[in-house]
Amino acid sequence: MFLNFLDRIKDQLEKGYPLVAYRHPKEVTVKAIFQKDKELYFVEDFRESGFVFAPFDGEQSPVLLKKDEFLSVAYPQENKLLNETTIFSEFDDLDKDFHLQMIEKGLDEIAEGTLDKVVLSRKLEVDTVKTPLETFHALLRKYPSAFCYIWYHPSVGLWLGATPEMLLQTENKRFKTMSLAGTKLAVGEQGPQWDKKELEEQGMVTEFIEAALADKVTSMTVSDTTAVRAGNLWHLKTSVSGLIGSCGLKEIISALHPTPAVCGLPKLKAKTFILNNENYNREYYTGFLGELNFREDQRRPQPRRNQENRVYRTVKNKTALYVNLRCLQWQDKKVMIYVGGGITNGSVPEDEWKETKHKSGTMLNVLFNKNY
Numbered sequence: 336m337f338l339n340f341l342d343r344i345k346d347q348l349e350k351g352y353p354l355v356a357y358r359h360p361k362e363v364t365v366k367a368i369f370q371k372d373k374e375l376y377f378v379e380d381f382r383e384s385g386f387v388f389a390p391f392d393g394e395q396s397p398v399l400l401k402k403d404e405f406l407s408v409a410y411p412q413e414n415k416l417l418n419e420t421t422i423f424s425e426f427d428d429l430d431k432d433f434h435l436q437m438i439e440k441g442l443d444e445i446a447e448g449t450l451d452k453v454v455l456s457r458k459l460e461v462d463t464v465k466t467p468l469e470t471f472h473a474l475l476r477k478y479p480s481a482f483c484y485i486w487y488h489p490s491v492g493l494w495l496g497a498t499p500e501m502l503l504q505t506e507n508k509r510f511k512t513m514s515l516a517g518t519k520l521a522v523g524e525q526g527p528q529w530d531k532k533e534l535e536e537q538g539m540v541t542e543f544i545e546a547a548l549a550d551k552v553t554s555m556t557v558s559d560t561t562a563v564r565a566g567n568l569w570h571l572k573t574s575v576s577g578l579i580g581s582c583g584l585k586e587i588i589s590a591l592h593p594t595p596a597v598c599g600l601p602k603l604k605a606k607t608f609i610l611n612n613e614n615y616n617r618e619y620y621t622g623f624l625g626e627l628n629f630r631e632d633q634r635r636p637q638p639r640r641n642q643e644n645r646v647y648r649t650v651k652n653k654t655a656l657y658v659n660l661r662c663l664q665w666q667d668k669k670v671m672i673y674v675g676g677g678i679t680n681g682s683v684p685e686d687e688w689k690e691t692k693h694k695s696g697t698m699l700n701v702l703f704n705k706n707y
């Protein structure tokens with residue numbers, strides 16, 4: 336079954352038609368959406384239904400894949416233990432000096448009080464031996480707790496990823512989001528000891544989310560902060576949930592995106608710093624992607640004593656969007672890996688560099704580790 340499903344994706348890719356295949360965190364079902372024409376459609380007001388693929392720069396329009404054909408299949412679980420050794424690429428050090436200088440520049444802005452936080456990133460290019468579908472399969476196998484996907488449009492390109500970060504989930508008026516930031520390398524199974532630096536860095540994201548949503552929701556609950564594991568890394572996570580008021584998805588999304596987990600604070604100044612100082616275009620890295628306004632029509636018979644059997648109908652409108660992190664862009668035989676990290680007052684440039692290496696190591700493993 337699963338192999339037939341992969342064959343269908345392969346066929347769509349070979350013919351050059353748009354598609355996305357994905358699995359939600361901790362779910363067994365892998366879903367796929369196939370668009371039947373090669374048009375590039377855009378999201379205009381977030382009332383559309385389909386699969387969104389949005390760039391980092393919120394000024395640019397998100398792409399919408401139309402749900403012309405929908406397939407789903409159970410992913411065969413494997414209990415095989417995977418080799419955790421991390422592969423580092425020799426090419427990964429090429430832009431080290433540039434990255435360290437950019438971090439120093441960010442720290443100067445923080446010291447001057449222009450910025451409180453800025454997320455600085457880089458792009459690494461590697462040649463690969465695996466096919467995109469083999470890589471997608473490796474992501475599914477290796478990251479059951481992440482949102483794993485392969486996305487393709489002939490006018491945009493081919494992207495894959497396994498992201499630990501949800502941007503927004505809604506079911507009718509109910510919403511959920513999260514603040515995810517702060518990174519530590521996993522050593523053994525135990526959660527790490529967090530420093531003040533990571534706690535503050537992640538706390539800024541939570542405060543931003545609370546303030547951004549305050550006038551758009553009628554209730555909001557903020558959870559305790561816990562550690563969550565994403566591959567060989569740990570992050571700090573706080574869940575935020577509640578009920579949306581009278582505003583639409585567009586307002587909620589533009590209040591949140593890009594959060595300080597991928598951009599910085601203040602939002603616009605951090606974004607300008609990123610656009611002016613990173614030596615490449617992030618495109619869809621640190622953008623967001625996922626299901627937009629999927630309607631679930633449920634009809635349940637509800638037998639009642641002394642009454643005829645009635646069919647009750649509930650219609651749910653569901654959206655599930657994720658931040659595009661731990662992602663790859665495929666260009667022929669070349670693959671771009673995108674990684675970044677949050678810079679705050681306590682940041683040590685060399686440590687921040689190592690953090691990006693650990694993040695690229697996660698993706699290099701998927702691309703090169705034969706056990707994956």
Ligand SMILES: C=C(O[C@H]1C=CC=C(C(=O)O)[C@@H]1O)C(=O)O
Nearest residue numbers: 515516517518596674675676677
């Ligand atoms: C920007 C990235 O991570 C974000 C999400 C989690 C932890 C992060 C950090 O510790 O800096 C970043 O905010 C990335 O993985 O490329």
